[in-house]
Amino acid sequence: MRLSRYFLPVLKEAPADAQIVSHQLMLRAGMIKQNGAGIYSWLPLGMRVLHKIEKIVREEQERAGAVELLMPTIQPAELWKESGRYDAYGKEMLRILDRHEREMLYGPTNEEMITDIFRTYVRSYKQLPINLYHIQWKFRDEVRPRFGVMRGREFLMKDAYSFDNTVEAAKQSYYRMFCAYLNTFSRIGLKAVPMRADTGPIGGDLSHEFIVLADTGESAVFCDSALVDMPAPGKDLNFWQDLLPEVEKRTKLYAATEEMHDAARFESEVPAERRLSARGIEVGHIFYFGTKYSAPMKAEVTGQDGKNAPVEMGSYGIGVSRLVGAIIEASHDDKGVIWPAAVAPFEVAVVSLRSDDADVTKVCESAYEQLLNAGVDVLYDDTGERPGAKFSTMELIGVPELIVVGPKGVKAGVVEFRNREAGSSEEMTLEAAIKRCLASKGA
RNA sequence: CGGAGUAUAGCUCAGCCUGGUAGAGCGCUUGCUUCGGGAGCAAGAGGUCGUUGGUUCGAAUCCAGCUACUCCGACCA
Numbered sequence: 001m002r003l004s005r006y007f008l009p010v011l012k013e014a015p016a017d018a019q020i021v022s023h024q025l026m027l028r029a030g031m032i033k034q035n036g037a038g039i040y041s042w043l044p045l046g047m048r049v050l051h052k053i054e055k056i057v058r059e060e061q062e063r064a065g066a067v068e069l070l071m072p073t074i075q076p077a078e079l080w081k082e083s084g085r086y087d088a089y090g091k092e093m094l095r096i097l098d099r100h101e102r103e104m105l106y107g108p109t110n111e112e113m114i115t116d117i118f119r120t121y122v123r124s125y126k127q128l129p130i131n132l133y134h135i136q137w138k139f140r141d142e143v144r145p146r147f148g149v150m151r152g153r154e155f156l157m158k159d160a161y162s163f164d165n166t167v168e169a170a171k172q173s174y175y176r177m178f179c180a181y182l183n184t185f186s187r188i189g190l191k192a193v194p195m196r197a198d199t200g201p202i203g204g205d206l207s208h209e210f211i212v213l214a215d216t217g218e219s220a221v222f223c224d225s226a227l228v229d230m231p232a233p234g235k236d237l238n239f240w241q242d243l244l245p246e247v248e249k250r251t252k253l254y255a256a257t258e259e260m261h262d263a264a265r266f267e268s269e270v271p272a273e274r275r276l277s278a279r280g281i282e283v284g285h286i287f288y289f290g291t292k293y294s295a296p297m298k299a300e301v302t303g304q305d306g307k308n309a310p311v312e313m314g315s316y317g318i319g320v321s322r323l324v325g326a327i328i329e330a331s332h333d334d335k336g337v338i339w340p341a342a343v344a345p346f347e348v349a350v351v352s353l354r355s356d357d358a359d360v361t362k363v364c365e366s367a368y369e370q371l372l373n374a375g376v377d378v379l380y381d382d383t384g385e386r387p388g389a390k391f392s393t394m395e396l397i398g399v400p401e402l403i404v405v406g407p408k409g410v411k412a413g414v415v416e417f418r419n420r421e422a423g424s425s426e427e428m429t430l431e432a433a434i435k436r437c438l439a440s441k442g443a
Numbered sequence: 444c445g446g447a448g449u450a451u452a453g454c455u456c457a458g459c460c461u462g463g464u465a466g467a468g469c470g471c472u473u474g475c476u477u478c479g480g481g482a483g484c485a486a487g488a489g490g491u492c493g494u495u496g497g498u499u500c501g502a503a504u505c506c507a508g509c510u511a512c513u514c515c516g517a518c519c520a
Contacts, residue, residue: 012469012481013455017513037512091444092519109520142519143444157520209520285520319520353479388480395480406479416479 023148038145038153133160170312186232189340210284217279337398
């Protein structure tokens with residue numbers, strides 16, 4: 001992408017409404033525009049990050065056996081009356097009347113709808129297990145939206161729903177998502193710690209939150225630092241073996257959010273040097289809730305014994321749009337965002353220091369072409385801005401690697417290769433710089 | 444939903460107390476000079492002061508209603 005043809009409205013100053021750093025940086029970097037309380041447009045740069053996160057989420061869901069579909073944002077009220085949640089959900093649910101005065105709602109979640117899909121098609125225990133997911137916009141009419149996309153009213157969520165014959169099988173489905181989440185967050189470049197959670201209004205008796213540690217997080221968390229340091233299971237994990245040991249390795253270590261915290265247990269179970277009390281942001285939440293929806297909605301399958309029984313269900317959410325904010329909270333400095341490479345809107349930027357210099361332009365164009373051809377997401381700053389302004393913008397939007405091309409370097413046959421996170425700068429030939437970019441992409 | 448604020452140019456804000464023809468910086472446009480860390484000079488464009496009503500000869504300014512947004516608390520991916 002050539003910057004001269006791109007849409008990147010960066011701001012020097014943070015709008016006064018933004019209070020936390022991720023919100024300020026997202027506005028300044030031209031990623032989002034607020035359209036109302038808790039409602040945002042995703043501008044091109046922000047949308048790129050959203051897509052990168054979605055891609056990783058999809059890959060890890062599929063690896064764990066979940067299958068993608070897409071349900072609508074608007075749902076008829078009938079399904080929610082069946083489950084009893086139409087009245088129970090309260091004012092957080094945005095209710096709408098259509099032109100025929102039929103009661104509709106903008107989905108805050110999709111348990112009812114997926115259960116309806118399931119019961120329409122699935123009859124036999126032989127068809128299980130099934131795990132269906134989608135990535136769709138949700139609306140929850142929060143009393144107090146705040147913190148930009150971290151607590152918007154409209155937000156993008158990946159929600160998966162598992163269906164099993166038995167409690168034991170349902171727990172394995174739960175463990176698969178548990179491990180998939182660890183892998184997902186790890187690939188995104190985050191340390192996300194699973195913590196036992198309240199099941200809340202969704203109901204059920206097995207639930208974990210995945211918490212990203214960040215100084216600016218909304219809730220206090222307490223955990224064993226060994227849990228934070230433990231690597232994710234990784235892509236070689238066999239998802240179709242008994243995953244309980246993999247899960248237990250983590251769940252046996254102490255980790256709790258403020259509301260579940262037990263100071264006495266914390267101190268007795270965790271050695272002093274590993275007692276970590278920090279702040280965190282919830283980016284995922286998984287639930288096992290049995291037949292809470294399948295029983296009232298009659299989502300039943302015929303078992304081996306010829307009898308019908310409601311299926312065992314779980315649901316698994318990742319706040320995709322919230323993750324964008326969470327990543328920034330966890331990874332920024334006073335100059336701007338520091339994107340983990342996997343989710344950076346652009347992986348590399350080619351910065352021309354003199355767009356009116358033919359030799360410089362020639363080197364830039366060559367670098368840009370080569371990177372494009374190699375499949376790298378490259379931003380080419382071909383504008384006539386001054387060097388200082390260009391560097392500031394690149395640091396603000398957090399491009400991980402820069403190839404800086406200036407007249408002096410071109411005469412000497414070198415370009416400058418910079419790394420955003422390390423703050424490093426080296427001179428090398430263009431070929432070497434491109435090789436470095438490709439190497440970090442492969443890593 | 445309880446409490447507290449804010450609303451003036453694209454952005455950040457001043458002006459309001461003490462009513463009298465709308466201001467700054469940044470950004471934008473044009474020209475010249477610049478060009479390795481958000482350039483300098485010059486000339487410009489840009490606002491029915493959130494909205495409705497009231498007080499007044501006169502309202503950005505005083506008063507009231509409404510709306511929107513933000514913050515603190517309770518709730519939440």
